[in-house]
Amino acid sequence: MSSTPFAARHSVEQVEEGTELAPRFDEHGLIPAVTTDFASGELLMVGYMNAEALRLTIETGQAHYFSRSRQALWRKGETSGLVQHVRELLIDDDQDCVWLRVEIDGGVSCHVGYRSCFYRRVPVGKAHAGGTPRLEFTLTDKAFEFEDMYPGQPNPTKL
Amino acid sequence: MSSTPFAARHSVEQVEEGTELAPRFDEHGLIPAVTTDFASGELLMVGYMNAEALRLTIETGQAHYFSRSRQALWRKGETSGLVQHVRELLIDDDQDCVWLRVEIDGGVSCHVGYRSCFYRRVPVGKAHAGGTPRLEFTLTDKAFEFEDMYPGQPNPTKL
Numbered sequence: 001m002s003s004t005p006f007a008a009r010h011s012v013e014q015v016e017e018g019t020e021l022a023p024r025f026d027e028h029g030l031i032p033a034v035t036t037d038f039a040s041g042e043l044l045m046v047g048y049m050n051a052e053a054l055r056l057t058i059e060t061g062q063a064h065y066f067s068r069s070r071q072a073l074w075r076k077g078e079t080s081g082l083v084q085h086v087r088e089l090l091i092d093d094d095q096d097c098v099w100l101r102v103e104i105d106g107g108v109s110c111h112v113g114y115r116s117c118f119y120r121r122v123p124v125g126k127a128h129a130g131g132t133p134r135l136e137f138t139l140t141d142k143a144f145e146f147e148d149m150y151p152g153q154p155n156p157t158k159l
Numbered sequence: 160m161s162s163t164p165f166a167a168r169h170s171v172e173q174v175e176e177g178t179e180l181a182p183r184f185d186e187h188g189l190i191p192a193v194t195t196d197f198a199s200g201e202l203l204m205v206g207y208m209n210a211e212a213l214r215l216t217i218e219t220g221q222a223h224y225f226s227r228s229r230q231a232l233w234r235k236g237e238t239s240g241l242v243q244h245v246r247e248l249l250i251d252d253d254q255d256c257v258w259l260r261v262e263i264d265g266g267v268s269c270h271v272g273y274r275s276c277f278y279r280r281v282p283v284g285k286a287h288a289g290g291t292p293r294l295e296f297t298l299t300d301k302a303f304e305f306e307d308m309y310p311g312q313p314n315p316t317k318l
Binding site for chain 2: 016017019059118134
């Protein structure tokens with residue numbers, strides 16, 4: 001059925017030091033995907049892929065994910081136009097996580113409207129004042145509001 | 160019991176646009192943690208934290224994780240000496256993922272001995288030849304062998 005088959009996992013040496021792509025999907029059939037900006041290195045988002053999303057990403061060079069909130073395959077940018085072009089795809093030692101280095105049409109990744117999903121800092125160590133940590137915004141420019149970009153869609157953030 | 164309490168999650172606006180740290184742990188009580196090199200931006204590893212690991216990271220400024228293979232709290236570097244000093248900690252829009260920007264004693268992060276866990280590239284798009292993707296090594300220098308660094312410890316990679 002699939003035109004890009006993944007290898008079966010048969011030894012630690014094969015998985016860690018070999019050249020076969022043999023990804024390990026979790027009990028939900030997913031693998032986490034870390035997406036950074038190709039030019040700046042900034043962490044943009046962390047998503048999840050099922051086997052189909054990973055296959056389509058490899059074959060098309062455009063980032064595909066699996067939306068856990070919608071339980072559906074998701075080509076990033078299909079609604080927003082903020083398509084992610086994968087310049088480099090890497091996999092980690094035990095092949096249960098992938099790293100996408102991307103260029104984004106429009107330069108914005110986050111559904112809230114910020115360039116990156118990671119726009120708030122948690123003070124640590126000596127900067128931690130005790131009690132419930134107070135977040136500091138590191139990005140403040142929003143390119144859009146969620147309701148304008150995704151009219152009628154439920155917000156993906158779950159409580 | 161905890162000296163760094165996290166806020167309860169009561170609204171999407173609070174979680175996405177507020178200044179309270181209100182992390183969402185998954186059904187295993189874990190949150191993924193993406194760790195990059197502070198200077199170079201290179202993705203070093205992706206681990207998981209439970210509430211205690213996140214609390215200790217915030218309070219000490221040293222990265223703590225929860226080892227899923229050992230089911231135990233894990234201060235990175237406690238065996239290897241490759242301690243991660245957290246220069247910046249960020250949290251994402253829906254507060255279910257954290258980003259650690261770290262400096263590492265020794266400059267090496269991966270248990271296999273490479274600087275980063277992400278040392279192999281998957282060809283994508285036009286570079287994809289069809290069939291099972293063949294991985295290309297992007298890092299080749301190993302600082303150590305697992306058995307020398309962690310004598311007697313089982314390899315954490317699961318098949």
